[in-house]
Amino acid sequence: xxxxxxxxxxxxxxxxxxxxxxxxxxxxxxxxxxxxxxxxxxxxxxxxxxxxxxxxxxxxxxxxxxxxxxxxxxxxxxxxxxxxxxxxxxxxxxxxxxxxxxxxxxxxxxxxxxxxxxxxxxxxxxxxxxxxxxxxxxxxxxxxxxxxxxxxxxxxxxxxxxxxxxxxxxxxxxxxxxxxxxxxxxxx
Ligand SMILES: Cc1cc2nc3c(=O)[nH]c(=O)nc-3n(C[C@H](O)[C@H](O)[C@H](O)COP(=O)(O)O)c2cc1C
Numbered sequence: 001x002x003x004x005x006x007x008x009x010x011x012x013x014x015x016x017x018x019x020x021x022x023x024x025x026x027x028x029x030x031x032x033x034x035x036x037x038x039x040x041x042x043x044x045x046x047x048x049x050x051x052x053x054x055x056x057x058x059x060x061x062x063x064x065x066x067x068x069x070x071x072x073x074x075x076x077x078x079x080x081x082x083x084x085x086x087x088x089x090x091x092x093x094x095x096x097x098x099x100x101x102x103x104x105x106x107x108x109x110x111x112x113x114x115x116x117x118x119x120x121x122x123x124x125x126x127x128x129x130x131x132x133x134x135x136x137x138x139x140x141x142x143x144x145x146x147x148x149x150x151x152x153x154x155x156x157x158x159x160x161x162x163x164x165x166x167x168x169x170x171x172x173x174x175x176x177x178x179x180x181x182x183x184x185x186x187x188x
Contacts, residue, residue, distance in 0.1 A: 006126035011171055013130045016163035020051060020090035025127050032123035033094075036115035042102055044109035045116045046095040048148060055085035058093075061148075065141040088131060088161035092120060098153040106153050113157045120160055130165035133158045 001009075021029055030047060038044065050058045059082040066073055066081045073081075085091050096113035098106050121133060138144045139156040150156050 015166035016088040065143040131162035
């Protein structure tokens with residue numbers, strides 16, 4: 001798939017199954033992540049991936065976090081939280097590892113990590129996979145942050161759920177003109 005086709009045809013899907021990208025495709029996907037624009041070349045990102053049984057450990061972390069926020073959470077709610085990482089065969093946590101002493105503004109470092117996340121989504125799609133970028137409360141929870149090594153200004157920019165699409169949702173048809181304007185000369 002060429003780059004324009006990948007950009008124009010990517011569509012999120014929450015219905016994901018095996019197979020996930022194998023190690024060769026994963027390497028390509030992470031190389032694509034590293035091509036995100038990065039002011040100062042400080043590489044302000046970390047990627048932690050969970051597959052197979054390791055997803056249960058992420059589910060435990062989500063569960064512990066939920067219990068800290070809602071000690072009265074029911075078993076059913078906790079069970080649902082625990083199973084969240086099993087919604088796809090591969091989950092990648094993308095973390096903006098912010099260098100607070102850098103002259104590069106924090107927002108730029110976080111945007112870089114976001115661009116890396118999008119490169120992952122596009123690269124996975126170009127290789128024939130599908131998925132969805134999710135945040136939700138775990139991204140902002142101190143327990144999850146600490147367990148994934150995010151401190152201070154660091155941000156978990158998302159959890160990327162990846163695998164193979166069970167079905168292909170329809171593509172939206174939105175004219176770019178709704179969001180785009182050409183600047184007109186002020187005194188023209
Ligand atoms: C930072 C970020 C966080 C997101 N978090 C969620 C989420 O927690 N749950 C969700 O259903 N969609 C979330 N989305 C939106 C989906 O990834 C997706 O973009 C949306 O469903 C629209 O589908 P599309 O990408 O095919 O246009 C998030 C997107 C971004 C950029």
